[in-house]
Amino acid sequence: MNSPILVTGASQRVGLALALNLAQAGHTVVSASRSKSPEAAHPNIIQFQADLCREEDRQALIDHLKSNYDGLRAIIHNASLWLDDDLANLNTMFKLHVEAPYHLNLALGEQLLKMAKADIIHICDETSSRGSKSHIGYAATKAALQNMVLSFAEKYAPVVRVNAILPGLLILKEGGDEAYRQQTLKKALLEFEPGAQPLIEAVQFLLDSQYSTGSNVVINGGRHLKNRIAVD
Numbered sequence: 001m002n003s004p005i006l007v008t009g010a011s012q013r014v015g016l017a018l019a020l021n022l023a024q025a026g027h028t029v030v031s032a033s034r035s036k037s038p039e040a041a042h043p044n045i046i047q048f049q050a051d052l053c054r055e056e057d058r059q060a061l062i063d064h065l066k067s068n069y070d071g072l073r074a075i076i077h078n079a080s081l082w083l084d085d086d087l088a089n090l091n092t093m094f095k096l097h098v099e100a101p102y103h104l105n106l107a108l109g110e111q112l113l114k115m116a117k118a119d120i121i122h123i124c125d126e127t128s129s130r131g132s133k134s135h136i137g138y139a140a141t142k143a144a145l146q147n148m149v150l151s152f153a154e155k156y157a158p159v160v161r162v163n164a165i166l167p168g169l170l171i172l173k174e175g176g177d178e179a180y181r182q183q184t185l186k187k188a189l190l191e192f193e194p195g196a197q198p199l200i201e202a203v204q205f206l207l208d209s210q211y212s213t214g215s216n217v218v219i220n221g222g223r224h225l226k227n228r229i230a231v232d
């Protein structure tokens, strides 16, 4: 059965590393981003250009997947924008973090349900459950993305497992200053910048898992324990 893994937002950084890892493991990967990446040139990766904030682009992706493949092994909703707080940015992040996964999960359910086992993985953020005063809209839309794991896990059980991955720091933005870097590293118990590997490992765990659905996999370096008020 020719059943790819759809990875959204795989033209750079974490998503690109994930797509290459899955392709090198033998999976067919359909990568959906606004831009194509020369670094994603791999025989197992099909790059599909789509702005997932646009309904017509999402529908073209859905039509492509339905007409070219027998089923769908997994959907990994990684596409994201980490935008500052204003109404226009909130609307954009809602479209990308909430509307797009909602639309794709509903429209591609039939492709997933053809499989013996399939997975949907929502890449959220550890701020989904605690908020972020500097990125209110980002955290809120990621919280909605995390909440949808619960609904889709129930809707598509038992064939399709639906889980969230909640990263803390993975890869800092290019061009940040050293002071911000040090400040960010010190927010976790494990004070280093891990790169894409923790997310790749979490995805592999979920793809192999037989008994996880409606759950969260936290990969945050112990950030939730740093600087807490000890009660003992």
Ligand SMILES: NC(=O)C1=CN([C@@H]2O[C@H](COP(=O)(O)OP(=O)(O)OC[C@H]3O[C@@H](n4cnc5c(N)ncnc54)[C@H](OP(=O)(O)O)[C@@H]3O)[C@@H](O)[C@H]2O)C=CC1
Residues within 6 Å of the ligand: 008, 009, 010, 011, 012, 013, 014, 015, 032, 033, 034, 035, 036, 050, 051, 052, 053, 077, 078, 079, 080, 081, 082, 096, 123, 124, 125, 126, 167, 168, 169, 170, 171, 172
């Ligand atoms: N980096 C980190 O430290 C952390 C990351 N995360 C989460 O992990 C995931 C990966 O992070 P990271 O690699 O840093 O993310 P980036 O912001 O570097 O990349 C996001 C990806 O999403 C794609 N994308 C953005 N807008 C759209 C759109 N409208 N339509 C389709 N694709 C789009 C981009 O491709 P293009 O521009 O070509 O469309 C890009 O490939 C994200 O979900 C992020 O929220 C969570 C916590 C920490």
Ligand SMILES: Nc1nc2c(c(=O)[nH]1)N=C([C@H](O)[C@@H](O)CO)CN2
Residues within 6 Å of the ligand: 079, 080, 081, 082, 125, 168, 169, 170, 171, 172, 173, 184
């Ligand atoms: N789509 C993105 N989401 C996030 C990014 C990013 O670069 N793109 N970066 C972060 C930060 O690294 C944060 O975890 C630490 O400051 C969060 N989300």
